Amino acid sequence: MTGFFPLPASAHDGPLLVGYSGGLDSTVLLHRLAHDPDLRRRGLRAIHVHHGLHPDADAWAAYCARTCADWGVALVTTRVEVPADAREGPEGAARLARHSAFAEALEDGEVLVLAHHRDDQAETFLLRALRASGVEGLAAMRPWRAFGRGWLWRPLLDTPRQAVRDYARARGLDWIDDPSNASDTADRNYLRLHVVPRLRARWPEVDGAFARAARLQHDAANLLGAEDARALADVGTIDERCLHGARLTALPAARRARVLRLWTERAGLPPLPARGVALIDAWLDGDDAGEASVFAWRTAEIRYWRGLLWAGRALPPVQRDLRLRWDGQAPLSWPGSGTLSLQPAGRGPDPLAARANGLSGLRRLCPGGIVVGARQGGERITLPGRRHSHALKHVLQDLGVPPWIRARLPLLSDADGVLLAAGDLALSARFDRWLRDAGRRLHWSGIAGA
Numbered sequence: 505m506t507g508f509f510p511l512p513a514s515a516h517d518g519p520l521l522v523g524y525s526g527g528l529d530s531t532v533l534l535h536r537l538a539h540d541p542d543l544r545r546r547g548l549r550a551i552h553v554h555h556g557l558h559p560d561a562d563a564w565a566a567y568c569a570r571t572c573a574d575w576g577v578a579l580v581t582t583r584v585e586v587p588a589d590a591r592e593g594p595e596g597a598a599r600l601a602r603h604s605a606f607a608e609a610l611e612d613g614e615v616l617v618l619a620h621h622r623d624d625q626a627e628t629f630l631l632r633a634l635r636a637s638g639v640e641g642l643a644a645m646r647p648w649r650a651f652g653r654g655w656l657w658r659p660l661l662d663t664p665r666q667a668v669r670d671y672a673r674a675r676g677l678d679w680i681d682d683p684s685n686a687s688d689t690a691d692r693n694y695l696r697l698h699v700v701p702r703l704r705a706r707w708p709e710v711d712g713a714f715a716r717a718a719r720l721q722h723d724a725a726n727l728l729g730a731e732d733a734r735a736l737a738d739v740g741t742i743d744e745r746c747l748h749g750a751r752l753t754a755l756p757a758a759r760r761a762r763v764l765r766l767w768t769e770r771a772g773l774p775p776l777p778a779r780g781v782a783l784i785d786a787w788l789d790g791d792d793a794g795e796a797s798v799f800a801w802r803t804a805e806i807r808y809w810r811g812l813l814w815a816g817r818a819l820p821p822v823q824r825d826l827r828l829r830w831d832g833q834a835p836l837s838w839p840g841s842g843t844l845s846l847q848p849a850g851r852g853p854d855p856l857a858a859r860a861n862g863l864s865g866l867r868r869l870c871p872g873g874i875v876v877g878a879r880q881g882g883e884r885i886t887l888p889g890r891r892h893s894h895a896l897k898h899v900l901q902d903l904g905v906p907p908w909i910r911a912r913l914p915l916l917s918d919a920d921g922v923l924l925a926a927g928d929l930a931l932s933a934r935f936d937r938w939l940r941d942a943g944r945r946l947h948w949s950g951i952a953g954a
């Protein structure tokens with residue numbers, strides 16, 4: 505009988521949840537784990553994701569249930585909906601649905617175990633090279649990573665497919681052959697069926713060589729990542745969404761691209777594409793004419809203005825015609841662009857005056873209630889301590905408010921159209937006085953993602 509192949513040491517010791525499709529690889533993995541008394545003591549269960557895509561999918565789920573019962577392993581079967589017209593194609597959409605089912609099933613500290621092996625790693629490396637990936641992509645799959653509330657472990661990543669096959673044959677295991685593996689329409693299958701066999705005929709060690717190359721990229725990616733984090737800290741963020749773009753220009757182009765990607769990743773945005781990096785480079789190199797520039801990708805945007813870069817979720821369109829009445833009692837939602845509320849001020853006012861003013865004071869200030877609307881252009885405001893009014897545009901420019909926030913600012917006016925406040929960024933002398941007397945402050949929660 506061929507060897508009971510060794511498993512690498514486990515980096516985390518939570519109970520195990522095996523992703524069990526019923527195919528050769530995960531059958532071998534489950535058998536190997538289920539027959540290892542040390543691992544069983546940690547706790548072991550399996551999950552089968554029923555994609556409902558193949559006519560035999562019910563039979564596959566039943567097969568997995570029987571095998572698990574034979575081996576004394578508890579099985580969770582989860583049915584997922586795979587959208588027929590997904591942008592990622594059917595395999596990609598099934599994979600996404602499967603991974604969210606895994607994340608949902610995984611309990612705190614539990615370890616999801618998947619049966620990717622060394623030949624899968626070699627294919628992933630090749631696929632990534634064909635997509636012109638950098639070091640992070642070429643590092644391919646990691647043996648361990650954080651996943652949902654626990655971890656993801658790929659203990660077979662150094663085990664060749666042939667060893668997996670030998671193990672199954674030696675123990676008389678059977679498994680499900682998914683017929684889609686024989687089709688070469690998917691890139692991975694094309695490599696597996698046509699390309700890797702040609703390479704292997706000439707270079708028998710090709711899988712091991714690609715897998716080793718992936719590991720080297722992994723080490724390089726870790727080293728680079730640590731330097732990127734230092735460079736980002738040196739560039740300095742104003743907050744997690746706003747960066748001193750001008751200071752990026754001191755960095756070499758390749759480092760600048762990596763720092764931008766790290767910054768957008770930390771802001772929780774999808775990976776920044778190369779054309780976004782190129783455009784930002786052009787902004788930083790060009791004359792800043794004072795116009796804001798924007799690059800949008802997927803659900804995200806980066807905006808550039810006066811040497812500063814902002815990253816966030818795509819902003820809602822400007823609603824120029826929207827006008828709402830507000831009595832100040834409850835917070836007012838300013839559609840797509842935050843909320844206005846009147847809150848108690850930090851330093852307490854004279855309590856008697858405050859009670860006398862209170863919200864009825866707001867009605868005294870504006871008998872017709874406050875009208876909240878978008879900027880139309882040409883507004884003027886008389887700031888506290890000033891005798892004359894100023895153009896709101898200049899006030900906001902002096903405050904350094906970027907144009908896309910200016911366009912979405914809720915403007916508060918009285919019934920006669922006299923401007924009281926622009927968000928909570930600029931207050932008129934009259935409104936400021938009333939707020940002080942009432943012991944209140946105006947709060948605008950700002951634009952989410954701006």
Ligand SMILES: Nc1ncnc2c1ncn2[C@@H]1O[C@H](COP(=O)(O)OP(=O)(O)OP(=O)(O)O)[C@@H](O)[C@H]1O
Binds near residue numbers: 524530552555617618
């Ligand atoms: N239907 C399924 N139910 C449970 N686990 C599954 C299922 N399909 C795949 N797995 C698990 O995921 C592992 C990898 O399978 P496969 O290569 O098909 O998945 P993938 O997530 O598409 O991987 P890749 O990242 O290589 O594209 C399997 O060995 C198995 O452990």
